[in-house]
Amino acid sequence: MSDMKPVATRDSYGNALVELGKKYDDLFVLDADLAAATKTGVFKKEFPDRHIDCGIQESNMVGVAAGMAATGKVPFCSTFAMFAAGRAYEQVRNSVCYPHFNVKIGATHAGISVGEDGASHQCLEDIALMRELPGMVVINPADDIEAKAAVEAAYHHDGPVYMRFGRLAVPIINDNPDYKFEIGKGVVLREGSDVSLIATGLEVGETLAAADELAKEGINAEVINIHTIKPLDEELVIATAKKTGKVVTIEEHWVNGGLGSAVAEVLSEKCPTLMKRIGVYDTFGESGPAKELLHKYELDAEGIVKQVKAFL
Amino acid sequence: MTTQELKKMAVKVRQGIIESTHAAKCGHPGGSLSAAEVFTYLYFEEMNIDPQNPKDPKRDRFVLSKGHTAPGLYSALANRGYFPVEELQTLRHTGSHLQGHPCVTHTPGIDASSGSLGQGISVAAGMALSAKLTNDDYRVYTLLGDGEIEEGQVWEAAMFAGNRKLDNLVVIVDNNNLQIDGPITEVNSPYPIVDKFKAFNFHVIEVADGNDMDQIAAAFKEARETKGAPSAIVMKTVKGKGVSFMENSVGWHGKAPNDEEYEQAMKELSEAENL
Numbered sequence A: 001m002s003d004m005k006p007v008a009t010r011d012s013y014g015n016a017l018v019e020l021g022k023k024y025d026d027l028f029v030l031d032a033d034l035a036a037a038t039k040t041g042v043f044k045k046e047f048p049d050r051h052i053d054c055g056i057q058e059s060n061m062v063g064v065a066a067g068m069a070a071t072g073k074v075p076f077c078s079t080f081a082m083f084a085a086g087r088a089y090e091q092v093r094n095s096v097c098y099p100h101f102n103v104k105i106g107a108t109h110a111g112i113s114v115g116e117d118g119a120s121h122q123c124l125e126d127i128a129l130m131r132e133l134p135g136m137v138v139i140n141p142a143d144d145i146e147a148k149a150a151v152e153a154a155y156h157h158d159g160p161v162y163m164r165f166g167r168l169a170v171p172i173i174n175d176n177p178d179y180k181f182e183i184g185k186g187v188v189l190r191e192g193s194d195v196s197l198i199a200t201g202l203e204v205g206e207t208l209a210a211a212d213e214l215a216k217e218g219i220n221a222e223v224i225n226i227h228t229i230k231p232l233d234e235e236l237v238i239a240t241a242k243k244t245g246k247v248v249t250i251e252e253h254w255v256n257g258g259l260g261s262a263v264a265e266v267l268s269e270k271c272p273t274l275m276k277r278i279g280v281y282d283t284f285g286e287s288g289p290a291k292e293l294l295h296k297y298e299l300d301a302e303g304i305v306k307q308v309k310a311f312l
Numbered sequence B: 001m002t003t004q005e006l007k008k009m010a011v012k013v014r015q016g017i018i019e020s021t022h023a024a025k026c027g028h029p030g031g032s033l034s035a036a037e038v039f040t041y042l043y044f045e046e047m048n049i050d051p052q053n054p055k056d057p058k059r060d061r062f063v064l065s066k067g068h069t070a071p072g073l074y075s076a077l078a079n080r081g082y083f084p085v086e087e088l089q090t091l092r093h094t095g096s097h098l099q100g101h102p103c104v105t106h107t108p109g110i111d112a113s114s115g116s117l118g119q120g121i122s123v124a125a126g127m128a129l130s131a132k133l134t135n136d137d138y139r140v141y142t143l144l145g146d147g148e149i150e151e152g153q154v155w156e157a158a159m160f161a162g163n164r165k166l167d168n169l170v171v172i173v174d175n176n177n178l179q180i181d182g183p184i185t186e187v188n189s190p191y192p193i194v195d196k197f198k199a200f201n202f203h204v205i206e207v208a209d210g211n212d213m214d215q216i217a218a219a220f221k222e223a224r225e226t227k228g229a230p231s232a233i234v235m236k237t238v239k240g241k242g243v244s245f246m247e248n249s250v251g252w253h254g255k256a257p258n259d260e261e262y263e264q265a266m267k268e269l270s271e272a273e274n275l
C-alpha cells in the first residue's frame, strides 16, 4: 500500500467535479443541503452558477435532475447514499432510469463506516437497490484515484450512473503509473491459487491487507477489485472461480443483494463454485467510530482473515 | 413546576447537550440547544408520561422528527429520570443505548425512530389518528426543523392531519433560520411558514421567542384548548442558544465542542443556572 495520505472518496468526488467542471460547461451539481458533507462545496465555490442547492428534498432533487438531463445538461445529484438510493428510490427508477436519462448520482456516506450517525444513516442496501435497475451503472470505487477516475468515466458515459462514496479516509492502493479505469472491468490486484477474494469499495484495501496476513500462514489468495458492480465483469469472476475453486466476496453492504449476490448469480448459473459472502448479516448498523464498527462487524483485515480461514 | 424551575431545568438540559456531544466528539448541538425550552416544557410540564412506565399505552407521545437533535431529547429524558444522567456521556459510543439518532429499540422513552428528515411528522399523524380511531385521549407532539419542512412528505402529513382534523396533534417548528448549507432563505426558503400551515387547515400559534419559557407555556396551553384542527406552533428560536459562540452559527450545526470550547460553554451555562 502507498504511503500517500488516506483520502475519503467523498473528497475525491468533490475534487473530481471541480476538474471536470473546468472542462465541461454542461456539467451541473445538485445538492440537498449536504454540500458541506458530500464535499461538493469546492464545486459550489468555483462554479456558483452551476451549483443548485435544492434544500432538504432528495426526491425532488432527483426529479429536477431528470428534467435537466432531458434538456441536455449533465446533472450530478449529491446526497447521502441512504437518501439517494433510499428516499429517492422511486424517482431514480421511474423519472431517471425508465426514460434512461443522463443523470449521475454521487452517493456519499455509504455503509457502516458512516460511524456515529448510526443505523438510520448507514445505507447497506444501495448496491442492491441500484443494480436492479435496467440501464443503471453502479460503481463503488476503492480509493481516491479510482473515485476520481470513476467520476470522469461517469460524465462520459451516456446514461444513469450511481457512484458510491465513503466518509472514512481510506488508503491509496491504485497509485501505479499504468492505472486505468474502465467501467465494467474488474482488476486483479494480486495473483493467487488457493482462494479468490473479490472485494469492492473500501473493502478492497482491507482485503489486500488480509491477503498479506493469509500469505504469512501459507494461504495464497487472489485479490480482485470489482469497482463496477453493474455491469459486472462476469468473465473475470468466472475465470478466477475456475482458477481457485473457492470464492469469497467482501463488501460493506448487507450480504443480500450486493456484490456477493451479483457474483453468486453469475457463478451459480455459469460456474457453480463454493462461496462465502462477507458483509453485514441481517442486522442494522449502530453508532460508533467507523474503525471500531468495521472491526466489530468483522469487515477489517483481521475480520476478513478470520472469516476466510473459517471458510477454507 | 414553576417557570423559574423550568428555566433552571432548561439550563440542565443544555448542560447535558454539551456534556454528551463533547464526550462523543461529534453530534448536533446547534439545533438541540435551540429547542432546549421545548424539550424541557414537554417532558417536565406538558406531557402525560411516567418515566417508570415508559411503554404505558395511555401516555402522550413525542416524535423527534428532526432526529439529529437527539442530544436535546436524551438530556431531557435523562433529567426526567428515564435513565441515569451519567449515561449521556456514552452518546454515539459503540454499544451505547444512545444512538446518534433516536431509536425505539435502544432507548427508554423514545416513541419513534427518526433521523431521516421529514418522516417523523407522518408517524406522529398516524399516532394521533390511531388515538381518534379508538377514542383514546393521549396527545401527540412532534418537533420539526425549519430546514426539514422543505421535505415534501412534511406537507403530505400536514394535508392529512388537517383534513382529518387531528386536534390531538401538535406540530412544533423550530424556526432557527439555519440549516446545514446556510440560512434557510438562501438554500430553499420554506417561508411563509405560518401561512402554509394555515392553508393546510392548522390552527397556527406563532411564538416570537421560542427560548422564552412563558411564551412556550402559553403556546402549548392554546394548542391544548384548540378543538377541531391540529395545532402548529411556529416558534422563532436562536440556533445554539445559551452558548455564546454557538449562537446563530451555521458551523455549530453538527460539530462537537473541543475541550477548551467545552469548558467555556459549561462556564456560561453554570452562570445561567445561578441567575
Ligand SMILES: Cc1ncc(C[n+]2csc(CCOP(=O)(O)OP(=O)(O)O)c2C)c(N)n1
Residues within 6 Å of the ligand: A032, A033, A034, A056, A083, A087, B030, B031, B032, B034, B066, B068, B069, B115, B116, B117, B118, B144, B145, B146, B147, B148, B149, B174, B176, B178, B179, B180, B239, B253
Ligand atoms: C432525509 C434527510 N436528508 C438529509 C439529512 C441530513 N441533515 C441532517 S440535519 C440537516 C439540516 C436540518 O436543518 P433544520 O431542519 O433546520 O434543523 P435544525 O436547524 O433545527 O438543526 C440535514 C440536511 C437527513 N438527516 N435526512
Ligand SMILES: [Mg+2]
Residues within 6 Å of the ligand: B031, B145, B146, B147, B174, B175, B176, B177, B178, B179
Ligand atoms: Mg433550522
